[in-house]
Amino acid sequence: MKLLTTPPILSLITISTQIFKRGLLAPKKRLLLTYLIAMIGILGTSGISLYFFLIKNLNQQLDKELLTLVQAAAPSLDIIKLEGSKHLDREVPWRNLFSQQEYSLEWYDPEGNLLAREGNQFPNSPLFKTVKPSQFDQEFSVFQRLGKMQTVTISVYADNPDGIDPILEGYIRASESTYEIEAIISKFRLGLSLGGFTAILLVGVGSIYFTQEALTPMVQGVNRIKRITSDVSHHLRTPLTRISIATEILLSKKDKIQPDEVKKLNIINTSADQLKRLVEEVLFLVRTDITSNPKERVSLKPLLQNMIEQFEMVAQTKGIDFRTQLSSRVFIIGDSVKLTRLFTNLLENAFQYTEEGGQVFFSMRLSQCNVVISIQDTGMGIETRDLPFIFQGFWRSEMAQNVYPEGFGLGLTIAYAIVQQHKGKIIVDSHGKAGTSIKVKLPLA
Ligand SMILES: Nc1ncnc2c1ncn2[C@@H]1O[C@H](COP(=O)(O)OP(=O)(O)OP(=O)(O)O)[C@@H](O)[C@H]1O
Ligand SMILES: [Mg+2]
Incomplete structure (x- = not known):
């Protein structure tokens, strides 16, 4: 990646994209659930062991008494x-x-x-x-x-x-x-159930408290990184725009500068543009994560139709057979800007990584309480071993770097964050050269 950026900024961005990708609520729920399961497991096993130990001991005692009696007789x-x-x-x-x-x-x-x-x-x-x-x-x-x-x-x-x-x-x-033994056992069972219930209740309340306590510094840390990333990205915009404007002014006076310098200015300009795009992407990613859940009622068909029209031109230029199938009257609760970005990123990938003469199929169908949007292409595909990395920020396959060197590996990370925010699911299916199929499942309004 040829970028005019300093390593600390890149590492900051990498760390934050990893955190955003995984989400913040997930670890909290996971920790709470693990703690609860472990505590209930320990309490349950101890209770059951105690119960069987008591039964065994009472029976042994009874047998001993009977044996003494029968021997005496x-x-x-x-x-x-x-x-x-x-x-x-x-x-x-x-x-x-x-x-x-x-x-x-x-x-x-x-x-x-x-x-x-x-x-x-x-x-x-x-x-x-x-x-x-x-x-x-x-x-x-x-x-x-x-x-x-x-x-x-x-x-x-x-x-x-x-x-x-x-x-x-x-x-x-x-x-x-055995009446007496059974009476003792049934009292013990009652005590055990009441004690167990109280213990589980206390453990539940305790787990919520301890999980909160354990995660608070982590959440604060993540929020700090998010804020810093957002501020850094925001503050990078202005100087980058200035660099772009300055180089463009210089380039507009080509006749007054040496051809060798024009070449250098062009490099500066392209790099500044690349950096600006990266900053915009990161800013979008951070903002997607820190803004509250979208509440707008969005009609999907017109939104997708609009986007498809732009890609029809790309398909024509690239010589790709682009087919679409859309259901009408589909409404979801979401953010239309983010949804447009989501499907644009997925369609961009399909067109970028499919050669001339290939096919891209975009469809929307209803499935129970969800709408499933599917983007299939006959392009270069993704190796099965690479599938776990595709949503990680900045990951790109070697082939993708050759086909489209300007990419950052953030398109799918952003797509994932948007799908998460819309309480949906994204499923990628690809077996190498057979092309790629991506399905986005979103809950209907
Ligand atoms: N439709 C596809 N066909 C083949 N490979 C894909 C496809 N979509 C994604 N990939 C692989 O997943 C990687 C990550 O995709 P992602 O969209 O996040 O980044 P990118 O396209 O490389 O760059 P950009 O940040 O500009 O989107 C790609 O580099 C590519 O290796
Ligand atoms: Mg992409």
Whole structure:
């Protein structure tokens, strides 16, 4: 790029175009959303872990109590087999348990027949319907949840005076209703939900506050850069105009100056013109970003028709087949000057990067609540790997620099900023030499 400009100005312009291109609200929303998702994720995972930890612990505690009870009752199986449930009428150490709590005990013979039982609530299922005798070959106790009851069954053996293997005396099943556990869990769930809701509410309010705090210096910095860029661009206009006028005056007296000097003056003049155009572009970009959203009701067809007429002349000069298709009665809320600039930039590109004999197709159609304006050309196209860079300020493909050396790489950056301001979308599709298709989607009024 042959520019009569100083590096600091260029870097200032580059930084600001990057910031404008990305928009200011987007990072705020992104930061807020990320913070919220992270906090809700942490709170949710902690809550769920705590919930399952509590359930596991309560169940383990219950199992432990039942196992202690059933083990304490093991010696009684022998007596019950001899005396039947009469034995239970007498004083036994764990007896009080049954009157106060939800515990129950059942004594069974080796065939699974109930010998006696004590307590208030029992599981509905007979012993061998829920446990198989073979289960006790490997385990001493079997833990089960039967409906609303938690049970532990153990097998009881007596020494065998005639052999090594002990003799199976029967089984004892201890049960307890899970009502108490469920009541604790449901209270905990309620507490967790209320606590979770309050925490999410506080996190939400906190995130808004912290995001605001974190972004305020950044937004102030960006605004400062915008103001400086706008002021610098504005102040550059006058001296550049003076340079142009002065060189033009000198050039008008060609006969009084040396041909060599005329050449130099021409270079100064062209460079001043280029700089003026760059300043205008940057100023337009900055102003697009700092002005409030447009509120004018714009009829698109006449606006586009007007613009198309000018490009028909370009098409004729360049020998390009230019076709158009416009829908009538399309209204959008926007700024007609900026919209004209948007489509001019896109059409300029289509004509600049399409060779003689090529085609440019401009169309407008309605799609649900949007209008879609599409600009297709059969020009040199954009390589797929270059697509991520085209909206970055000052990016130009090597081919574009050869075809149109005067460009700055700002046309699409400006187009993007205008589309963003109009709450629309711009989609570029190109696969190298097959030409380029650009679609602009804008919400209808
Ligand atoms: N229709 C198109 N066909 C092929 N390449 C394109 C087309 N439109 C854009 N490009 C590529 O994207 C780059 C950026 O386009 P942009 O309009 O921003 O800048 P430019 O045309 O190079 O210069 P100017 O600032 O004058 O518009 C171009 O240099 C070119 O490489
Ligand atoms: Mg361009």
